[in-house]
Amino acid sequence: MSFEGWVPQINDYTSLREVVDFAFDYRGNTTVVKRDGGEIVGYIFNREADAPEAFIQLFDEQGDGPFTIPYRDIATIKFTGKDPAAGNSWKAWVERKEKERALRAAASGADRLGRDPGPDGG
C-alpha cells in the first residue's frame, strides 16, 4: 500500500502526529502545508515527536537544507511526490526471467526437433 496522493485532513480521527509519522516513513517528496498558508515541498528525513519542541527536518526539492519545522507550525502534510518504494520489481523481474526461460526452452526444443536425425537417420 502506498500513501502516494493522500491529502490528509487533521481532525479528531487523524492527528498531526500520525500524519507526520506516515510522512517520515514515506520515501517520496511531500508538501508541508504551514499554518500561515506557506508550503514547502521536500523529503522529510527526520522527526522528533518527543523533543521539548517537536519538529520535523527535511531537504527541499532542490536538495537544500536541512530545514527544521516545528509541529506547531504545520497544518497538514500532503503526499504529493511519487513513492519510489512502491511497486514490486522482484516479482516483475522473476516473471520476466521465467518467461525468458520458457521461451528459451521452447526455442531449443524446436531447434532440437529441427536438427535431430530421425530414427531412420534422415
Added chain:
Amino acid sequence: MSVPVSQMYTVASYVLQQKLRRRKRYPFVLMLEPLFRCNLACAGCGKIQYPAQILKKHLTVEQCLAAVAECGAPIVSIPGGEPLMYPDIDKLVAELVKLKKYIYLCTNAILLKEKLHLFTPSKYLTFSVHMDGLREEHDEAVCRDGVFDEAVEGIKAALQRGFRVTTNTTLFDGASPLRMREFFDEMMDLGVEGMMLSPGYSYSKAPDQEHFLHETRTNQLFSEMLSKPKRRWKFNQSPLFLRFLMGKKDFECTPWGNPTFNMFGWQRPCYLLQEGYAASFQELMDGTKWENYGKKSGNEKCRDCMVHCGYEATAVDHTFSSLKGFAETVSVTLSGKL
C-alpha cells in the same frame, strides 16, 4: 578465517581498551554512507528508494572524516548506494588509510575495473564485492543480467593489482545450500581473501518482501550450507557469528556496534531501521532508547533479524568478554569446524 593478523590485533586491542575503560557501549564498525545513488536497483535493497534530489546529494570528504573521528571505530565500512559513484571516493579512502582505519569498500564491482587506478593497494583497504551467489542467482538478486560476470572481471583485476578483495553475500529464502557450496568454491578459486555472509533483513521499503529469511529457516540454511566446511573456504567474519546463524549460539543484538552515518546524520538505532537521526554520535549513543531494540525487547521489527550489522559485534564482544568465548573462537578458527 581470513582476517590478516595486523587487523585482528588492531580490533582485539581496541576491544580490550574499551573493556578496560569499562565502556558499556562502543562502536565496532562505522557504516559510512557517502551517498545513496547506485547503478543497480536490487529488489532486496532498502537503501536507494529516495526522491531525485536526495539521490543527487552526497556527503563531503570533510563530513565523512568528521564522522570517523567522532565515532572512533577501528573499521570503516563504506556501503551506499554504490561508493564507486562517489566523486571523492579516492580522496576519502586515501585519508582513511592515513588514519590507519581498516576500510571495507562495499561495491557491486560494476565500476571496479575502470576505477582501480584511483586507489593504491594497502593492508587497510579491502574491496568487499557484493556477490549473492553463482551467476544465475546473483543476476537474479540484482535484477540485471551480466552483473556477475562484470563483478568477476572486477575482482580479477583488483586481485591482479594486489588489492585485498572479499565478497559479501546476502542470502534470501529459496537459496540452495548446494549451490552456495559451489559458490564458495568458485570464489576461493578466484582467489578472494575471504567471504562474508548474512541473511537478508526484511526492509519495509524494499520491494521484495517475500524472500527474506526467518530465524528457523536461517538456521537450517546456514547449517546445511556450512556443515562440514571445506578447509579452503575462508570467511572474513567472526566464526561465532557463523555459529549463531547455524543455530549453535544464542546471541542478542548489539545495535550500536555498527553505527551508521549518512547525509541525514546518525541513524537511529541501527543500519537497518530508520527511526530518526541524531545530530552527533554522542547524541546517538546517549539519546537512543536501546532497550527498545533487539529480540528481548519484543520489538517486532527485530524479531526475525539475524543480520551481521546487529550480531557480528555481539560475536566479537563475546570473544573478548570471557576466556570461554576466546577459547571457542580460537578452537573454531584453528580446527576450521564450525
